Amino acid sequence: DAGVTQSPTHLIKTRGQQVTLRCSPKSGHDTVSWYQQALGQGPQFIFQYYEEEERQRGNFPDRFSGHQFPNYSSELNVNALLLGDSALYLCASSRAEPNYGYTFGSGTRLTVV
Amino acid sequence: AQRVTQPEKLLSVFKGAPVELKCNYSYSGSPELFWYVQYSRQRLQLLLRHISRESIKGFTADLNKGETSFHLKKPFAQEEDSAMYYCALIFRGNQFYFGTGTSLTVIP
Numbered sequence A: 001d002a003g004v005t006q007s008p009t010h011l012i013k014t015r016g017q018q019v020t021l022r023c024s025p026k027s028g029h030d031t032v033s034w035y036q037q038a039l040g041q042g043p044q045f046i047f048q049y050y051e052e053e054e055r056q057r058g059n060f061p062d063r064f065s066g067h068q069f070p071n072y073s074s075e076l077n078v079n080a081l082l083l084g085d086s087a088l089y090l091c092a093s094s095r096a097e098p099n100y101g102y103t104f105g106s107g108t109r110l111t112v113v
Numbered sequence B: 001a002q003r004v005t006q007p008e009k010l011l012s013v014f015k016g017a018p019v020e021l022k023c024n025y026s027y028s029g030s031p032e033l034f035w036y037v038q039y040s041r042q043r044l045q046l047l048l049r050h051i052s053r054e055s056i057k058g059f060t061a062d063l064n065k066g067e068t069s070f071h072l073k074k075p076f077a078q079e080e081d082s083a084m085y086y087c088a089l090i091f092r093g094n095q096f097y098f099g100t101g102t103s104l105t106v107i108p
Helices: none
Strands: A005-007 A010-013 A019-024 A031-037 A044-050 A053-057 A064-068 A074-078 A087-094 A108-112 B003-005 B010-014 B019-021 B024-026 B032-038 B045-049 B072-074 B083-091 B095-098 B102-107
Touching: A005 A087, A010 A019, A019 A087, A019 A108, A031 A074, A031 B095, A044 A064, A044 B095, A074 A087, B003 B083, B003 B095, B010 B019, B019 B102
Parallel strands: A010 A108, B010 B102
Antiparallel strands: A005 A019, A019 A074, A031 A044, A031 A087, A044 A053, A064 A074, A087 A108, B003 B024, B019 B072, B032 B045, B032 B083, B083 B095, B083 B102
């Protein structure tokens, strides 16, 4: 089992562009959460997907959107990139039961120039 | 509002010395707390969760509701314990709120 896989590992984009990050959950997991980790900070919750719908959302603008596919994989889209969007984006998968532990991916390092 | 505070960004201890990483939380409901660890060049991984009351790699953490704390402790630090440690609170059933992390360095 490869665990949670994320792609790409690194990405450089220009301010104003749009980006799509991808995540495949651990086998047996049906819930995907996305986190943003800025340098020197802990991960911050962006949103969570379950049954192809956004179930919860953190304090992030609408420029951040996502999608979950029938195979439970997920995408994070960010529009109109700002310099401040530069961060490590982490995907975590889990099962739907409350308080079930997460398995994290290695993340995608996004740099906006 | 929920909050997790890790007051120390950096902590250094000598090998064999006791180590305590502090975590304080603010949450109006019944909290469930976790410690996550990130070793160099590795992904974030679960170290322990308070409801399971287990000891992982010699680390323990006790939830103190009176002091709203969940400090991580180990009696004898090892070099391989050097890592970034995050305290996390779960709320709304499955949304984590992380602290800013403490970087632990164990000096040989």
